[in-house]
Amino acid sequence: MRPPYLLLDIDGVLIPFPDADGSTPGTHARHDVVPTGRSADDPVTIWLNPAHGPMLMDVIRTGLVTPAWCTSWRQDATTLIGPLLDLPPLPHVDLPRPNITTSHPNGYLWKRDHVDAWLGDARAVWIDDDFTDLDHVWATERTARGMETLLIQPDPRVGLHAEHLTEVRTWMERLPVPTGAPAASSGNEAA
Numbered sequence: 001m002r003p004p005y006l007l008l009d010i011d012g013v014l015i016p017f018p019d020a021d022g023s024t025p026g027t028h029a030r031h032d033v034v035p036t037g038r039s040a041d042d043p044v045t046i047w048l049n050p051a052h053g054p055m056l057m058d059v060i061r062t063g064l065v066t067p068a069w070c071t072s073w074r075q076d077a078t079t080l081i082g083p084l085l086d087l088p089p090l091p092h093v094d095l096p097r098p099n100i101t102t103s104h105p106n107g108y109l110w111k112r113d114h115v116d117a118w119l120g121d122a123r124a125v126w127i128d129d130d131f132t133d134l135d136h137v138w139a140t141e142r143t144a145r146g147m148e149t150l151l152i153q154p155d156p157r158v159g160l161h162a163e164h165l166t167e168v169r170t171w172m173e174r175l176p177v178p179t180g181a182p183a184a185s186s187g188n189e190a191a
């Protein structure tokens with residue numbers, strides 16, 4: 001069985017929303033980036049926490065999850081955002097550009113149907129700030145069908161915290177051992 005995916009959102013997770021007065025967290029450094037399709041003289045200002053790169057790498061290096069971007073930054077996540085956090089090139093979920101005015105056009109996160117198809121029967125831990133109750137129901141139903149799915153939902157005004165990644169590690173270390181794979185604890189089990 002393949003390692004589960006670790007799906008990573010950016011806006012509201014790595015780039016928290018500014019406060020009402022426009023201020024951004026002191027932990028985050030400002031950068032100007034030029035997303036695909038935008039003119040070089042019209043950059044977008046973002047803010048990133050340099051500690052997030054090492055925190056994410058600690059999880060990625062375990063090899064227990066396969067990381068992938070899942071964000072409306074699409075390919076720019078790999079080419080623009082990842083390098084600012086010293087992250088290696090990661091695959092991304094190839095999300096479309098729907099003509100929608102809300103992130104929950106059907107009562108749940110617009111990305112979800114695409115993620116569902118992209119995952120197939122893979123297990124996943126998905127970090128995004130914008131899930132609804134219906135997304136949590138979806139995750140519970142996937143898990144019940146043997147496709148363990150964990151949703152982690154940071155506060156978009158705070159973004160990713162170390163505790164979220166602790167939750168990822170706890171979850172991936174407790175996943176059932178796939179049938180046929182050698183169980184690490186098999187030698188200790190009583191007959």
Ligand SMILES: [Mg+2]
Nearest residue numbers: 009011012129
């Ligand atoms: Mg988001």
